[in-house]
Amino acid sequence: xxxxxxxxxxxxxxxxxGGKGSNLIKLIKFGFNVPSGFIINTNAYVKFLESxxxxxxxxxxxxxxxxxxxxxxxxxxxxxxxxxxxxxxEIIDEISKQYHNLCExxxxxxxxxxxxxxxxxxSKKFSFAGQADSFLNHKTLEEILSSIKNCWISLxxxxxxxxxxxxxxFDVNLSLNNVKMAVxxxxxxxxxxxxxxxxANVITNNLNQMLINSTWGLxxxxxxxxxIPDLIILNKKNFQILKRIIGKKxxxxxxxxxxxxxxxxxxxxxxRNICSVNEYQLRHLYNLGxxxxxxxxxxxxxxxxxxxxxxxxxxxxxxxxLNEK
Amino acid sequence: MEKIGEGLSCSTKTEVTGELIYVQTIDDVIxxxxxxxxxxxxxxxxxxxxxxxxxxxxxxxVCTTGSAxxxxxxxxxxxxxxxxxxxxxxxxDIASLNGKKGKILHDGEDKGILYLI
Numbered sequence: 001x002x003x004x005x006x007x008x009x010x011x012x013x014x015x016x017x018g019g020k021g022s023n024l025i026k027l028i029k030f031g032f033n034v035p036s037g038f039i040i041n042t043n044a045y046v047k048f049l050e051s052x053x054x055x056x057x058x059x060x061x062x063x064x065x066x067x068x069x070x071x072x073x074x075x076x077x078x079x080x081x082x083x084x085x086x087x088x089x090e091i092i093d094e095i096s097k098q099y100h101n102l103c104e105x106x107x108x109x110x111x112x113x114x115x116x117x118x119x120x121x122x123s124k125k126f127s128f129a130g131q132a133d134s135f136l137n138h139k140t141l142e143e144i145l146s147s148i149k150n151c152w153i154s155l156x157x158x159x160x161x162x163x164x165x166x167x168x169x170f171d172v173n174l175s176l177n178n179v180k181m182a183v184x185x186x187x188x189x190x191x192x193x194x195x196x197x198x199x200a201n202v203i204t205n206n207l208n209q210m211l212i213n214s215t216w217g218l219x220x221x222x223x224x225x226x227x228i229p230d231l232i233i234l235n236k237k238n239f240q241i242l243k244r245i246i247g248k249k250x251x252x253x254x255x256x257x258x259x260x261x262x263x264x265x266x267x268x269x270x271x272r273n274i275c276s277v278n279e280y281q282l283r284h285l286y287n288l289g290x291x292x293x294x295x296x297x298x299x300x301x302x303x304x305x306x307x308x309x310x311x312x313x314x315x316x317x318x319x320x321x322l323n324e325k
Numbered sequence: 326m327e328k329i330g331e332g333l334s335c336s337t338k339t340e341v342t343g344e345l346i347y348v349q350t351i352d353d354v355i356x357x358x359x360x361x362x363x364x365x366x367x368x369x370x371x372x373x374x375x376x377x378x379x380x381x382x383x384x385x386x387v388c389t390t391g392s393a394x395x396x397x398x399x400x401x402x403x404x405x406x407x408x409x410x411x412x413x414x415x416x417x418d419i420a421s422l423n424g425k426k427g428k429i430l431h432d433g434e435d436k437g438i439l440y441l442i
Contacts, residue, residue: 068358158351162358162378170381196394202402203335203393203435213394225391226370228411231333247392247411301399321336321402 003044004094007037016041018117018182023317030295032288032313036105037112037186038098040148042119044091045181048152052085058156059177068165071158078156082149092145099141099185106187111137111255114147115184116154120174133157136188136218136262137255144185151183189312190255191305193276194219199289200299200319201233207299207322209242210234210289214277216267217252219303219314226264227251230275232282239286246275277306284311292316326428326440330387332412334437335398337405341365342442343384345427347419354379365427365439367419368397380404385429387412387439389419409437 005017007028014022021039028034049055058078066074103110114135133154135147154160155176164174195214200207213222215229222229228247235242249267256263277285285304288311292300299322303315343365348354354376357364361379368376370390376383377400386401391410401408407429416422428440 068355071355159378162351162354165358166378166381198394203333211393213392222392222394223396225368225388225395225397225410228390229392229394231392321399 001094001097003041003047003091004098005039005041006098007034007039010039015119015180016043016182018042018119018180018184019317020115020117020315021182021184022117023315024184024186027313027316032292032316033311034313035113035186035189037102037184039117040091040095040183040185042180042182044183045152047091048085048087051088052081054081054085057081062176066161066165068162071161071165075156075158075161079153082153087145087149095145095148095185096141099144102185102187111139111188111190111259112144113184113186113188114138114144114151115186116151117182117184118155119180119182134220136220138188138260143260148183148185152181155179155181188255189305189307189314191218191307191312192216193281194222194303194305195229195277196222197285197289197302197304198299198319199236199293199302200322202301202319202321205322208236210236210286212277212282212285213247214275215247215249215252216271216276217254218262219253219305220262221251221253221264226253230277232275232277234282234286236290239283241279241282244275246273248272249276281306281309281311288313326442328438329416329422329427329441330409330412330414330439332387332409332437333392334407334431334435335393335410336402336408338431339407340428340430341384341407342426342428345422345425347423348376365429367422369419376400380406385409387429389414407431407437409439412437412439 010025012022012026017039138144198211201209201211212232213229221227227249230247231245233243249272251264252267253262299319300316301319305312343363346364347367357379361382363384365385367387381404385407387409398410426442428442430438
């Protein structure tokens with residue numbers, strides 16, 4: 001296969017799989033419990049641009065000078081180019097094959113997450129992270145294909161175009177023509193509880209502590225600051241719970257029963273005032289944190305999710321902000 | 326100085342002052358594009374991650390929701406800008422703070438306090 005690679009049969013390769021995809025392959029090699037899936041690699045993105053002949057038009061659009069006020073117009077223009085172009089059949093065939101394999105493995109009722117994985121995320125000086133989109137709770141191949149395109153399009157979102165303008169002020173000339181987008185397709189975890197684990201206390205820069213944010217439902221409520229999650233500080237040496245602050249958790253994100261998206265609902269009142277992770281789960285998270293930090297030899301920023309008492313690792317990357325203060 | 330809110334101090338513990346700006350949409354970000362310098366941006370649970378394009382010029386960021394693991398806290402740390410997450414304001418009318426001069430102070434380990442000066 002040229003355009004699609006299965007996690008378990010691939011080697012880490014950021015230029016082919018983007019930062020996130022490459023990192024997930026690494027996590028699986030280390031033996032961590034990552035939801036199964038595959039990656040539409042950056043060759044597929046390049047092939048799509050070339051075969052649909054929109055590459056030149058995008059280059060041309062991006063080479064024009066634009067003002068902050070123009071970003072919506074420019075973004076829309078590029079989005080239209082993508083939308084009117086079709087994904088080459090040979091790429092669709094490869095995706096279709098892996099989609100059906102994954103459906104078989106994951107079971108009939110499964111849904112899937114579609115996550116952007118650009119080959120420039122997490123550069124040291126300027127962070128592109130969080131600019132590109134993810135899509136959750138997809139079931140059909142058609143939905144997935146459409147969101148793959150939307151992941152590609154998100155490279156040219158108004159935010160991304162503004163960001164490029166901004167870093168130009170610092171004489172950093174990043175051309176979106178050189179950025180390539182891989183897309184990760186995974187079995188979606190319908191998390192009962194989810195959160196972030198830092199294997200250092202990032203708010204005080206204390207390397208002898210761990211910091212956990214956790215909440216009910218899907219983790220996007222924490223990333224996108226939709227709620228105040230629970231905050232737990234642990235002693236990294238002996239798992240002592242140093243601090244536990246219950247967040248309001250007024251809302252939670254759940255898979256939309258009607259499909260293809262997520263839904264923000266009110267959290268049950270009795271769940272708001274109790275901690276979303278119990279001590280047993282905290283102990284497991286702590287152990288995972290210790291293992292991940294050891295494997296990567298550096299403090300980690302870990303996204304995790306718990307479904308039916310099983311903990312999944314959705315992402316682990318180095319904490320970018322230690323030793324700066 | 327009048328205290329107007331308190332939350333979790335999630336980034337560098339420097340004291341900063343700046344004009345308070347309540348940012349709700351990407352249009353607000355665009356209008357701040359060439360004059361964001363020195364401002365303290367306030368956002369709420371509308372959940373924008375769109376401060377990124379102007380973040381490097383801001384003095385500080387404040388959010389009524391979220392915590393240390395939220396994207397806004399992470400990028401504020403990356404840019405070395407003071408940040409308060411999950412702030413509880415003493416006023417219900419956040420928009421009334423627009424244009425006023427604010428100061429972020431840090432108390433103890435992890436408390437961040439916003440004052441009007």
